[in-house]
Every structure is written in C-alpha cells, then in structure tokens.
Amino acid sequence: MSDIIETADARASAPVDPSYRDASLPVSERVERLLAQMTLEEKAGLFFQAMITFGEGGELAGPDPAFGLPGTDEYVVTKGMTHFNVLGAAETGEQMAGWHNKLQALAASTRLGIPVTVSTDPRHSFSENPGAAMLAGPFSQWPESIGLAAIRDASLVERFGDIARQEYTAVGIRVALHPQIDLATEPRWSRQVATFGEDPELTSQLGAAYIRGFQGGELGPESVATMTKHFPGGGPQKDGEDPHFAYGREQVYPGGEFELHLKPFEAALEAGTSQIMPYYGMPVGTEYEEVGFGFNKSVITGLLRERYGFDGIVCTDWGLVSDAELMGEPFPARAWGVEHLSPRERMIKVLNAGVDQFGGESNPELLVDIVRSGEVSEERLDVSARRLLREKFVLGLFDRPFVDVERASVVVGSAEFVAAGEAAQRASITVLTNSSTEAGMPVLPLARGLRLYVDGIAPEIAGEYGTVVESEAEADVAILRIQAPYEQRATMFENFFHAGSLDFADEVVEHIRSVAAVVPTVVDVLLDRPAILTPIVGEVGAVVANYGANARALLDVLTGAAQPRGRLPFDLPSSMVAVEANRPDVPFDTKDPLFRFGHGLTL
Known part of the structure; x- marks a missing residue:
C-alpha cells in the first residue's frame, strides 16, 4: 500500500507533460500519456457519473437539497469528477451552452484539465412524466420512442437521432443515456413508454437506426455517444413492477425467452453503440447469478464482454452502491441480491463484474481507499480508465471543449427541427x-x-x-x-x-x-x-x-x-x-387481445 501512495504523490508533484493534448498523435498514445500522469484520485474521479443541475440563468449550480446534490465546485475541483448527467433544462439553448462552457472552464482549471463529459436522459419527448423522460425545454419535441415505433420508419428514427445529435452537441451534451431497447413484453411495466415496443425485430431495426442518428457511421468529434440500455433486457419484470423499487427487483423468464431479449442488443452492438447500461433487476431462475445486473459478472463479463466482445464503456444504472434521500424521502440503493453487502463491498463487486463506471454515485474517496487497501488493484482501474479517457479523446473534448453559444441559439429548437418533431407527433x-x-x-x-x-x-x-x-x-x-x-x-x-x-x-x-x-x-x-x-x-x-x-x-x-x-x-x-x-418474457402472450400489434386505421 505504501508503494501506491508514494507513486501517487510523485505523480501529483511532477510537472505536467502536455503532450497528451497533441491532436496529431493516435488516440491510444494520447490516452497512455495522460494515464501515466494521473494520480489515483484523478483516476477515481473518472469512475463516477453523478447528476448535476443548471444554476439560475445558466450559472453553475450550488448544492441542491431536493436531489441531495453537492455544488459544482465540490464535484469538479474537490472530487475530481468529469462525467455528469444534467437534470432539468435552462430556458434557452444559449443559456445551456453558456453553462456548459463555464463547467468546462472549471474543469480546465484542475491540474490535468481533463474535460467534462455531459450526458442526459431523453429530452425530446412531448411527455410530462419525468420518471421516463426529461422535460424538452428549448429542444424540438417529438413523440416518445414508443410513438416513433408506431410510425415504423427507420429513416425517420435515424433523422430524429441526427436532429437530437445536433441540438445536443450545440449545448455540449455528448452522451445520450438512451436508446432504451428493452422489449415491452410485460404490459404493466412502467418503463415501456421509452422503448420501441413489444416486437424484437422492430425494436432491433429502430434501435440501430437511433444509434446511427446519434453517433454517425463511427464515433467522432460530431457524435453523441449512445449508452444503450438496459442490458440484457429490462422488460420481463415480475408482475410488471419496476426494479427502481425493492418490490420490483426480480426479472423472471417463465417462457424461457432470456435469449430473445438479447436480440435488440445484438443489433445495437452491430450498429456500434459506444456504451451499455445494465438494468437494476436480478434474473431469477436462469443460468446467471441472482444479483442485480450491474453486480453480475456472469452477465457483464461472461455475456457482454466475452460472448459479444464488447470493449466499450459499461456504466451502471443510477444508485447501486449508496443509500440516498430523494425529495425528502428515503431512497435505498438498488443493490438487489446484495443488500447485505456494505457500500464498500458493493463497489468492489461492481468492479469485479467488469463495469467501468458508477451511475448516480459521487464517492471517489471510497474507491481510492479500496485501492490503497489492496482490495482492488490500480491496474484494474487502469482498464476502465483507458476506456473512459479514450471516449473523451474520440469525441474531441480535449481539442474542442467549448461550444459556440451563438450557434446554440440558432440550432436548438430551430423552426426546421420543431416542424419535424410536430410532424412526427401527428404521424x-x-x-x-x-x-x-x-x-x-x-x-x-x-x-x-x-x-x-x-x-x-x-x-x-x-x-x-x-x-x-x-x-x-x-x-x-x-x-x-x-x-x-x-x-x-x-x-x-x-x-x-x-x-x-x-x-x-x-x-x-x-x-x-x-x-x-x-x-x-x-x-x-x-x-x-x-x-x-x-x-x-x-x-x-x-x-x-x-x-x-x-x-x-x-x-x-x-x-x-x-x-x-x-x-x-x-x-x-x-x-x-x-x-x-401473460408470461413477462414472452411477446404477444396476452390471450385474445382487444387490438393486435400493428393495428391502425387510416382516415
């Protein structure tokens, strides 16, 4: 342990070699040059993606008691964090872009100046249910994903993704915490509004189109990276209850259709999705360990990493490690199957499962202590740190961390984009x-x-x-x-x-x-x-x-x-x-439905 501390102290006091900022070097080389200079604390900061809010008028926010969030300075300067899921919306795209630039300026003031990656839940839906989608704010407004599925037009879905990409990048949002390609096989499940419905083939086709729209042919400086969810399919919820809550923690497969729920993810991986989010649920009665998917080595390493060869970022769903309070009410960690473990033990299990990042958590101090105690090696951290840094370089964040505020006012909510969204609503x-x-x-x-x-x-x-x-x-x-x-x-x-x-x-x-x-x-x-x-x-x-x-x-x-x-x-x-x-894992399993999938009249 003393060797780890001495090495970290030496890195912190050494002069910074800025060659990792040389855009002419290969990304892999830039990653290694930066990683070699990072302290353990700086590496740990990469592993946490927390929620962040806009301050009034697009300023950086102070603490937010309603969501239990610290101020922006504490996140970036004190904790060294560089990934944030932004909540809510400022009044205009210009304000959002200005906020983003202030956030990047704060990050640039740190020792290595690692730029921030800003992510968001869906923002473009005409929906008033914040449990499923964020408020659209100044962005163009479209039907929910389930409505895009009703139109059944992959080219339209790809166009939506491209429009959303332009609006996101204009204000500095570079990771979409979507698409959600779970199969809606349990009619009661609350999250199906953000899916592409019940049919595996349609979901696969539209999910891939969605990813192409956001990322383009390959991930690059104009892309928004997609965090496709919820691997390996969150639809088969027991009694339709959601695993945000303890009474919905079990995913069940009475029809033996675990593999069917993987089909949309196979299409998403083929389309090049950059990131994957596993769900909260724990599989019951399968060959996989009966713990939540974010803790599940048999699913993350065995299935996603080894069977499918995925080497992108895996980020947990929000709040697997720490108990919290939300809107003044207790909100326990979604540590299904490992409730008996301490936050420390949960964090170790997530890392051992093969995950790269903790969603909705902001405790790099605990991760540092885990490594210094010898429970997890720094080399294990380096595996994930390389993936997380690689994406920042590929997205061009080191080369162009700031956005054009005036351009944001033109792009976000443009007449063309608004009209396209409203046409999709009608269709x-x-x-x-x-x-x-x-x-x-x-x-x-x-x-x-x-x-x-x-x-x-x-x-x-x-x-x-x-x-x-x-x-x-x-x-x-x-x-x-x-x-x-x-x-x-x-x-x-x-x-x-x-x-x-x-x-x-x-x-x-x-x-x-x-x-x-x-x-x-x-x-x-x-x-x-x-x-x-x-x-x-x-x-x-x-x-x-x-x-x-x-x-x-x-x-x-x-x-x-x-x-x-x-x-x-x-x-x-x-x-x-x-x-x-209805068997929760089987599509089209309700007896004598009133209307079948695909029904719809013309006028």
Whole structure:
C-alpha cells in the first residue's frame, strides 16, 4: 500500500507533460500519456457519473437539497469528477451552452484539465412524466420512442437521432443515456413508454437506426455517444413492477425467452453503440447469478464482454452502491441480491463484474481507499480508465471543449427541427376505431367549425378548430383526452413510474359513457402503457391513441389536416385477467387481445 501512495504523490508533484493534448498523435498514445500522469484520485474521479443541475440563468449550480446534490465546485475541483448527467433544462439553448462552457472552464482549471463529459436522459419527448423522460425545454419535441415505433420508419428514427445529435452537441451534451431497447413484453411495466415496443425485430431495426442518428457511421468529434440500455433486457419484470423499487427487483423468464431479449442488443452492438447500461433487476431462475445486473459478472463479463466482445464503456444504472434521500424521502440503493453487502463491498463487486463506471454515485474517496487497501488493484482501474479517457479523446473534448453559444441559439429548437418533431407527433397518432354516424358516415375526420365540447384540451387551442361550448348537450361532437390508467403509490418518486392495473377507474368509464350518450364522442388516450379499452370502445364514436402529442397535432389529425400513420407498437389486452396470465418474457402472450400489434386505421 505504501508503494501506491508514494507513486501517487510523485505523480501529483511532477510537472505536467502536455503532450497528451497533441491532436496529431493516435488516440491510444494520447490516452497512455495522460494515464501515466494521473494520480489515483484523478483516476477515481473518472469512475463516477453523478447528476448535476443548471444554476439560475445558466450559472453553475450550488448544492441542491431536493436531489441531495453537492455544488459544482465540490464535484469538479474537490472530487475530481468529469462525467455528469444534467437534470432539468435552462430556458434557452444559449443559456445551456453558456453553462456548459463555464463547467468546462472549471474543469480546465484542475491540474490535468481533463474535460467534462455531459450526458442526459431523453429530452425530446412531448411527455410530462419525468420518471421516463426529461422535460424538452428549448429542444424540438417529438413523440416518445414508443410513438416513433408506431410510425415504423427507420429513416425517420435515424433523422430524429441526427436532429437530437445536433441540438445536443450545440449545448455540449455528448452522451445520450438512451436508446432504451428493452422489449415491452410485460404490459404493466412502467418503463415501456421509452422503448420501441413489444416486437424484437422492430425494436432491433429502430434501435440501430437511433444509434446511427446519434453517433454517425463511427464515433467522432460530431457524435453523441449512445449508452444503450438496459442490458440484457429490462422488460420481463415480475408482475410488471419496476426494479427502481425493492418490490420490483426480480426479472423472471417463465417462457424461457432470456435469449430473445438479447436480440435488440445484438443489433445495437452491430450498429456500434459506444456504451451499455445494465438494468437494476436480478434474473431469477436462469443460468446467471441472482444479483442485480450491474453486480453480475456472469452477465457483464461472461455475456457482454466475452460472448459479444464488447470493449466499450459499461456504466451502471443510477444508485447501486449508496443509500440516498430523494425529495425528502428515503431512497435505498438498488443493490438487489446484495443488500447485505456494505457500500464498500458493493463497489468492489461492481468492479469485479467488469463495469467501468458508477451511475448516480459521487464517492471517489471510497474507491481510492479500496485501492490503497489492496482490495482492488490500480491496474484494474487502469482498464476502465483507458476506456473512459479514450471516449473523451474520440469525441474531441480535449481539442474542442467549448461550444459556440451563438450557434446554440440558432440550432436548438430551430423552426426546421420543431416542424419535424410536430410532424412526427401527428404521424404517430393511431386510429383504433372509427364508427359510423346515424347518417352512415364515419365520425372521423371531423369538419372544422363544429361546436366542440372538450376535456383535456385547452379551450383556446380547441377554439382554433371550432366553437368551444360549455356542455356536451350544446356540442356537435365531444373530444376527451385521457391517459392510460395507473395506481397511486406511497411516495412522490414512485408516482413518476406509472404502474399497476391497466383498468380504468369506474368514474372515468362512467364519465366517458355519460358524454357519449349525449353527443358523438372521440376519445384520445395517451398509451404510455397498453390500457384496457374494452369498456370504452363500444360506447364512443372513435378511439385514437397518442404516445406524446400536443393538442394541435391531435386536432390536425381529427379534422383531416394530417394523416395518422400510427400502428400499435404492442398488443392492447382485453382484460386484466389476460394481463395477469401473460408470461413477462414472452411477446404477444396476452390471450385474445382487444387490438393486435400493428393495428391502425387510416382516415
């Protein structure tokens, strides 16, 4: 141990050799020249990717008690960290770019000036569920990934990825903590809104297109690296519960389809995804160790590294090591299968599994102590440090750490990008039923200028398409926007994850039926999960589905100004009995679904 300390002290006091900044050298050589000069503390800083926030007006943020986050100075200067997942959004792209440049300037002030890599969860979805996606802020707004799957156009998905890449790089975001290519084989699972649905082939095709859009033909200075998740497939959740929480920690395979869930990842690896994130869940009843995938050497080293030959970055999902507090409520580490281990022992197990980085953690001091105690070798750290440094060099962060603030104001939320996102919102809308009126004409499309009774649509927007009235009795047609049902859970954070029964509450069904008894009624349902529409479809004039679409996008489709192209990306079950009998790992396993995968009408 004394040898490690003496070597680290010598590195820290030696003059810095800046030759690793020479862009004419091969990346491998630059990595080795930098790595040779790094202290143990500087190496440890690479291993942690924590959440960070924007300060007011795009300034660097101080501590954030709501999320338990330290200030930016403590992260970068004191802890030596250089990877951050940015939460929230500033008001403009210009502010976000300015914040990024301040962050890079702070990093440049450290001994080696290692630039920061900024990552983000999805930002482009028209969605108000922060458990699944970040707020879009100034970016163009698109349907959720499940809506892109409804359009079924790989070229459109690749174009989306390219547009998102341009908006991300304009503000300095260089890692996408997506795509999410889990198969949505458990209808109750809360995370399927960010997937490409239930079908392995469609998910494989669109996931690869998504990666190409963000990364290009190969990773480089204009790319956004993709952290594809959640290896080896997070969809087969027992009872549909999510492993963010202890009651959802088990992934089960009663249909024996573990291998099927690997298919989209095979396509992602072929497309060149730079990073992989394993999920929280622990496999039960398989050949693999029954511990969470981030701790699982048989999965990370045996399956991902050895079978598939993946030598990119593996980052855990957030918060596997340390207990935390979130929004004033306890939030235990997602250390499934190793709850009995201490944070120190968990960290060692993650490293021994073959993982490179701890997501949502900020404790490099513990890692330094582990190495100094001899429990993990510094050579093991060097294996992962090389991967993490290599990507910074390949992305061009050492050569161009700053972004053009004025350019960000032009690129982010440009008219072209906004229009493309809104066109995709309209295209994704899926018409499920379209009954005939008493006159023998289909309810849809609606004529403009009708008297409209609306629920879930702002009257001022509906007023652009007709005359808004106060009651269904005054209306020519009613338009009701609803959301797929979910159960209320005990904590605020749990309710970001829409889980539980897919049956609508009795009062929702009765309200719809009471309106439909008075006037022809159109129901639009946000399918962030496959809602059970059985009590509704026979009672109303038309049912349409969206996956993140604003009111104008919907009304453009309903009035025939735009054509819906959406086709269901999963089966819609007919009952909760069928859902409960569904094998969580098997696609299309609900008995007698109300609507099949691929269903969708044209107008």
